[in-house]
Amino acid sequence: MSTGMTPDAITALSGEGYSRRNFFRSAGALIVSFSIAGSMEQASGQTASGFPTPTIPNNQVDSWIAIGGDDSVTAYAGKCDFGQGFRTVQHQLVAEELGVPLERVKMIICDTAMCPDQGVSSGSQGHPTQFGTGALRAALATAREALVRLASEQLGLPVDQLMVENGIVYSRADRTNNVSYGKLIGGKKINLTLNTRAVPKNPATYTVLGKSVPRYDVPPKATGEFEYVHNVRLPAMIHGKVVRPPAVGAKVVSVDESSVRTLPGNVKVIVRRDFVAVAADTQWEAMQAAEKLVVRWTAGDRLPDQQTLYANMRRMPSRDAYTVVADDVDEKLKAAAQTFKATYFHPFQMHGSLGTSCAVADVKGTGANTTATVWSASQGIYPQRDSLALILGTAKENIRCIFVEGSGCYGLNGADTVAYDAAVISQATGRAVRVQYSRKDEMTAAESFGPAYVIDLTAGVDAGGQMTAWNYESWTFNKGNRPNATTPGNIYSGGLLGFAAPAVNPTMTPTRPAAFNNNGNVASAYGTGCVGGSCGSTGNVQSERVLTRTIASPFYTGPLRSPNRLQNTFANESFIDEIAAALKVDPVVYRLRHLVDSRLIDVLNGAARGAKWDTRPSPKPGNAKTGVVTGRGIAIVLYEGNNGYGGLVAEVSVDQGSGKVTVTKLVCSNDSGPISNPDGLRAQLEGGALQGMSRAMYEEVKWDATSLTSVDWRRFPVFKFGDPLPVVESVLIDRPDQPHMGAGETIITVVAAAIANAIFDATGARIREVPFTPERVLATLAARA
Amino acid sequence: MAEVVLNVNGGDNAVEVDPDSPLLYVLMDAYGLKGPKFGCGLAQCGACTVLMDGEPYRSCTLPVSEAKGKIVTLEGLGTMENPHPIQKAFIDEQALQCGFCISGPVLYGKAFIDKNPGASEAQIQEALGGLLCRCYAHPRMLKALVRYAKEVKA
Numbered sequence: 001m002s003t004g005m006t007p008d009a010i011t012a013l014s015g016e017g018y019s020r021r022n023f024f025r026s027a028g029a030l031i032v033s034f035s036i037a038g039s040m041e042q043a044s045g046q047t048a049s050g051f052p053t054p055t056i057p058n059n060q061v062d063s064w065i066a067i068g069g070d071d072s073v074t075a076y077a078g079k080c081d082f083g084q085g086f087r088t089v090q091h092q093l094v095a096e097e098l099g100v101p102l103e104r105v106k107m108i109i110c111d112t113a114m115c116p117d118q119g120v121s122s123g124s125q126g127h128p129t130q131f132g133t134g135a136l137r138a139a140l141a142t143a144r145e146a147l148v149r150l151a152s153e154q155l156g157l158p159v160d161q162l163m164v165e166n167g168i169v170y171s172r173a174d175r176t177n178n179v180s181y182g183k184l185i186g187g188k189k190i191n192l193t194l195n196t197r198a199v200p201k202n203p204a205t206y207t208v209l210g211k212s213v214p215r216y217d218v219p220p221k222a223t224g225e226f227e228y229v230h231n232v233r234l235p236a237m238i239h240g241k242v243v244r245p246p247a248v249g250a251k252v253v254s255v256d257e258s259s260v261r262t263l264p265g266n267v268k269v270i271v272r273r274d275f276v277a278v279a280a281d282t283q284w285e286a287m288q289a290a291e292k293l294v295v296r297w298t299a300g301d302r303l304p305d306q307q308t309l310y311a312n313m314r315r316m317p318s319r320d321a322y323t324v325v326a327d328d329v330d331e332k333l334k335a336a337a338q339t340f341k342a343t344y345f346h347p348f349q350m351h352g353s354l355g356t357s358c359a360v361a362d363v364k365g366t367g368a369n370t371t372a373t374v375w376s377a378s379q380g381i382y383p384q385r386d387s388l389a390l391i392l393g394t395a396k397e398n399i400r401c402i403f404v405e406g407s408g409c410y411g412l413n414g415a416d417t418v419a420y421d422a423a424v425i426s427q428a429t430g431r432a433v434r435v436q437y438s439r440k441d442e443m444t445a446a447e448s449f450g451p452a453y454v455i456d457l458t459a460g461v462d463a464g465g466q467m468t469a470w471n472y473e474s475w476t477f478n479k480g481n482r483p484n485a486t487t488p489g490n491i492y493s494g495g496l497l498g499f500a501a502p503a504v505n506p507t508m509t510p511t512r513p514a515a516f517n518n519n520g521n522v523a524s525a526y527g528t529g530c531v532g533g534s535c536g537s538t539g540n541v542q543s544e545r546v547l548t549r550t551i552a553s554p555f556y557t558g559p560l561r562s563p564n565r566l567q568n569t570f571a572n573e574s575f576i577d578e579i580a581a582a583l584k585v586d587p588v589v590y591r592l593r594h595l596v597d598s599r600l601i602d603v604l605n606g607a608a609r610g611a612k613w614d615t616r617p618s619p620k621p622g623n624a625k626t627g628v629v630t631g632r633g634i635a636i637v638l639y640e641g642n643n644g645y646g647g648l649v650a651e652v653s654v655d656q657g658s659g660k661v662t663v664t665k666l667v668c669s670n671d672s673g674p675i676s677n678p679d680g681l682r683a684q685l686e687g688g689a690l691q692g693m694s695r696a697m698y699e700e701v702k703w704d705a706t707s708l709t710s711v712d713w714r715r716f717p718v719f720k721f722g723d724p725l726p727v728v729e730s731v732l733i734d735r736p737d738q739p740h741m742g743a744g745e746t747i748i749t750v751v752a753a754a755i756a757n758a759i760f761d762a763t764g765a766r767i768r769e770v771p772f773t774p775e776r777v778l779a780t781l782a783a784r785a
Numbered sequence: 786m787a788e789v790v791l792n793v794n795g796g797d798n799a800v801e802v803d804p805d806s807p808l809l810y811v812l813m814d815a816y817g818l819k820g821p822k823f824g825c826g827l828a829q830c831g832a833c834t835v836l837m838d839g840e841p842y843r844s845c846t847l848p849v850s851e852a853k854g855k856i857v858t859l860e861g862l863g864t865m866e867n868p869h870p871i872q873k874a875f876i877d878e879q880a881l882q883c884g885f886c887i888s889g890p891v892l893y894g895k896a897f898i899d900k901n902p903g904a905s906e907a908q909i910q911e912a913l914g915g916l917l918c919r920c921y922a923h924p925r926m927l928k929a930l931v932r933y934a935k936e937v938k939a
Binding site: 220226227231355687 | 786802803807810813814818819820822823825826830832858862864865875879881883884885886887888890891911914915917919920924925927
């Protein structure tokens with residue numbers, strides 16, 4: 001076993017620690033804790049192989065934390081890390097809340113057999129969840145309170161005369177009067193239920209959180225010692241390669257196994273409905289076999305014409321839902337002194353992970369005795385386990401999914417579907433199997449794309465230029481989503497295996513909301529968000545109607561970093577800029593006239609100040625209509641309507657001869673409550689800003705009559721090294737007195753709008769379609785008034 | 786299948802492989818190395834980069850039969866306990882997120898800077914031209930490489 005493996009991988013692969021109980025035993029340090037008696041009983045029912053896996057109850061403190069008699073601290077969490085540094089932040093949280101040194105903390109994250117089920121690690125929910133009630137921080141606070149109470153009994157002092165430092169409880173008056181956590185626990189067993197009212201430390205007093213603790217994963221990654229899911233190797237493991245339909249929706253007619261019979265590597269062919277794969281001893285042999293296997297497919301679906309897609313979306317049957325609907329919108333628009341109207345277009349985009357998705361599976365036994373261990377880089381190993389139960393025909397307790405980090409995923413990339421592939425091939429061959437996709441498979445036959453959007457916006461203003469009505473209507477696509485226990489058909493391989501994605505059933509009349517929920521950032525920041533008498537948004541425009549129409553998609557769709565929020569914010573934040581320009585008001589000043597949320601106002605001002613914003617209306621006076629011109633734009637968002645404030649100023653130069661736009665500077669401004677790790681936060685903002693720039697400037701999924709044509713990095717261009725790199729700066733707003741919010745997606749959400757607004761500022765031409773390619777910019781310049 | 790002798794990270798080792806197999810799979814599977822990674826198999830991203838006699842090559846498209854000289858992968862530079870100065874610069878700058886691309890920026894950067902000590906940020910950017918990092922840690926990576934360039938010059 002190599003030494004550079006992550007703790008998770010060591011645990012997972014060593015065979016020791018296969019169950020939670022065995023892990024404790026092999027660690028030799030036992031134990032704490034608290035309701036361990038219950039866990040031991042549960043564990044004793046296990047088979048030698050560790051199945052069925054125990055259920056880890058989220059409401060028990062020892063599901064989250066174990067303190068050894070030797071004072072060692074092990075924490076378990078169901079929120080994973082994909083390179084954002086959340087593993088390190090969780091370490092900081094454990095050390096901080098428990099009052100132990102950082103280096104004493106060991107973390108086990110995301111193993112369905114060992115860690116509490118925290119669902120999916122997505123949606124910028126890591127921070128709000130772990131610092132919220134009922135999760136890691138609450139478990140830690142419960143444990144600390146219990147330990148201090150124990151110390152109070154032992155030292156004969158009231159709790160308020162005690163303090164914790166380095167895992168030792170001291171008398172405040174006499175530091176020689178103390179006792180360590182390890183000694184306090186001794187051999188005692190204390191059942192402790194997580195107390196959602198346990199009082200966590202005040203963030204203003206943090207000493208470990210709030211510091212730029214370096215990430216644990218950087219040194220092994222920089223030296224090539226890090227164990228990715230791609231590096232998991234099991235004894236006698238073989239390599240699988242999938243053979244995907246050449247056309248979207250094509251079905252298997254026949255598979256000629258003789259076409260690969262003479263190839264080296266003990267080639268096996270696996271066919272299950274429309275799922276086709278080969279397996280061989282080595283990757284290279286499996287690749288050769290996958291290429292040579294002769295499969296006859298049906299013609300597949302006829303794809304919608306991409307050139308006319310946006311126009312045709314309006315005519316397609318749709319499922320319609322209001323996010324907010326005031327009844328006086330038409331009336332207010334009619335009465336307005338001036339009205340504005342614009343339409344925005346956003347393409348299908350993909351995650352485009354740098355490394356193709358990979359998983360390793362080891363399926364044993366048959367029928368109801370089938371057991372499976374799966375190593376996966378998924379954001380959702382718990383729902384992955386649940387959905388694999390249907391695919392493999394066994395109980396979910398017979399499946400253990402272990403998270404091992406992969407290439408950055410940015411959402412629902414191919415990580416889940418490749419886990420299905422590995423499990424199905426392993427079940428068919430009775431061997432441990434590793435599957436890693438080809439680049440083409442990853443881009444065309446695994447992804448759940450971020451869906452295209454057409455967004456119509458209309459607004460009315462009064463004689464003073466104040467907005468009086470805002471009307472949003474959009475058309476977008478859906479097919480599938482994240483898989484869960486009942487929906488393996490939500491992703492690509494589930495479909496091949498015969499599980500359908502839930503239908504998008506058209507509605508006769510749009511559904512109306514019971515409460516304001518702006519999770520998709522469909523409603524702009526400038527409305528009041530009033531539903532049923534209570535108002536939940538950040539602006540002052542009362543007359544607001546927001547209607548989304550969802551169409552059945554030709555391709556699988558799913559969460560892509562800032563899902564739907566990015567597309568909607570591109571439209572909303574471009575549109576307010578258009579109105580401000582038409583009214584000849586500075587874009588910051590005009591936004592401020594319509595905002596009531598002080599934190600959003602602060603983020604807006606923070607971005608403007610950070611960028612030394614030149615207060616004046618757009619477009620920039622004096623810019624010529626030819627040659628290279630410069631400009632600046634701004635955009636803001638309250639992510640998900642309640643989960644992190646972001647603002648961004650983009651500065652661009654536009655070559656009006658070639659249509660080439662160069663982003664020269666991006667100034668981010670962010671408020672996500674208390675800052676856990678300032679350098680980690682900066683890294684998220686920088687990465688979000690530049691990834692958002694790549695999506696705004698380059699990225700668009702393309703297809704022809706039957707197939708996706710974005711098959712590699714040449715045909716799906718992205719921002720790369722050597723392209724002009726803007727200066728990226730960040731303004732961090734720390735709010736120790738506020739709840740923790742997410743920060744992974746605030747900035748990416750506003751990039752496209754900030755750049756479009758900057759292009760307008762520079763040229764007076766409004767670009768309303770992503771990506772802002774030179775051809776599209778030239779066409780926009782040619783059409784300008 | 787044929788016996789191929791490769792000098793990888795300082796040691797000569799014979800392996801039984803298909804000579805047509807790209808070097809990457811041999812390094813990953815026969816040598817069990819984790820530094821070079823499969824990103825595209827098309828020499829479009831750089832995740833599979835290795836050094837051969839100090840020059841960067843994309844191992845995903847290079848047949849193992851054409852591999853020659855001293856092959857150095859990311860793990861051949863240094864270790865966590867004793868990182869190479871260029872790796873230390875990346876660690877100090879926290880210059881990666883998922884880290885899957887890292888062989889590209891580190892090894893292209895090293896090859897260029899070792900020949901051009903004190904290279905400017907713009908020159909280093911150009912030397913890295915075409916490499917991909919989808920987490921977009923570019924600014925930190927360039928900072929790390931400029932730091933390394935200054936060290937090499939000094």
